Amino acid sequence: MSEPWYVELFSSGLYQDIVRGQTAAANRLQAGFVARVLDLPPGADILDLCCGDGRIAVELARLGYRVTGYDLAVPLLDAARSRATEAGVELELVHGDMRDLPFTRTFAGAVNFFTSFGYFDDGENEAVIQGVARVLAPGGRFLIDVINRDYLVARGSPREWHENDRVLFVGTRELDLPTSRSRATWTILDKREAWARREYRVDVRVYSAHELGSILVRAGLEPLAWYGNYEGAPLAVDLPRLVTVAEKAPAR
Numbered sequence: 210m211s212e213p214w215y216v217e218l219f220s221s222g223l224y225q226d227i228v229r230g231q232t233a234a235a236n237r238l239q240a241g242f243v244a245r246v247l248d249l250p251p252g253a254d255i256l257d258l259c260c261g262d263g264r265i266a267v268e269l270a271r272l273g274y275r276v277t278g279y280d281l282a283v284p285l286l287d288a289a290r291s292r293a294t295e296a297g298v299e300l301e302l303v304h305g306d307m308r309d310l311p312f313t314r315t316f317a318g319a320v321n322f323f324t325s326f327g328y329f330d331d332g333e334n335e336a337v338i339q340g341v342a343r344v345l346a347p348g349g350r351f352l353i354d355v356i357n358r359d360y361l362v363a364r365g366s367p368r369e370w371h372e373n374d375r376v377l378f379v380g381t382r383e384l385d386l387p388t389s390r391s392r393a394t395w396t397i398l399d400k401r402e403a404w405a406r407r408e409y410r411v412d413v414r415v416y417s418a419h420e421l422g423s424i425l426v427r428a429g430l431e432p433l434a435w436y437g438n439y440e441g442a443p444l445a446v447d448l449p450r451l452v453t454v455a456e457k458a459p460a461r
């Protein structure tokens with residue numbers, strides 16, 4: 210049986226080729242936004258859930274936080290390790306599935322960034338948030354950043370493409386309204402392999418704010434604020450991101 214898309218895509222070197230365009234400046238801007246919104250004291254422990262190649266985790270470590278990156282894709286964890294070494298920062302990196310967090314200690318903050326949520330069925334997705342709530346200390350904060358479903362409904366889903374020295378990427382997407390699942394096809398032509406063509410079906414549950422908010426509240430996390438982009442603009446239907454920071458009740 211073949212692996213789910215999120216195992217195949219992220220474990221293949223191709224994902225790193227697709228996102229090569231992510232500049233250091235963009236990583237810094239996005240991590241700065243995460244730090245500002247989480248608003249944790251210097252040196253706080255932060256879990257980067259689905260840290261990928263560590264582009265946000267390393268920047269948070271540079272800002273002085275103690276960061277643990279957690280991810281399922283071994284090649285991306287290896288890339289995160291190299292990135293941390295290059296930057297001269299410490300990063301704890303742990304391999305595993307977001308549905309099964311192995312931590313017995315707690316974190317002051319957690320972040321799940323860049324559409325790293327919604328890969329499973331509704332029950333399993335909600336269980337991921339409950340897992341995050343469990344590993345947060347009382348008063349801990351969780352920032353989650355996903356696609357804004359309302360933006361997809363308002364704007365439709367135009368075809369997107371980009372090219373770099375390694376790949377030509379073409380993405381098409383359909384939003385299935387009854388299930389709120391974004392079903393995208395990513396076609397990747399690999400220039401180093403004589404333009405070999407690979408296709409991935411990227412099937413992600415997308416959320417509007419009220420629904421994500423209810424899931425967070427059911428897990429004991431109270432949303433404090435909502436944003437629509439990485440500059441910190443308020444959530445809006447014409448902005449593509451749905452970002453919230455939610456807080457676990459402080460100890461009494």
Ligand SMILES: C[S@@+](CC[C@H](N)C(=O)[O-])C[C@H]1O[C@@H](n2cnc3c(N)ncnc32)[C@H](O)[C@@H]1O
Binds near residue numbers: 260261264282325328
């Ligand atoms: C879209 S990438 C985002 C990575 C990173 N947060 C960033 O901002 O660049 C999604 C990440 O989720 C990870 N992932 C996918 N399924 C996972 C799972 N079941 N458990 C843990 N990580 C998973 C992938 O390996 C990948 O690193």
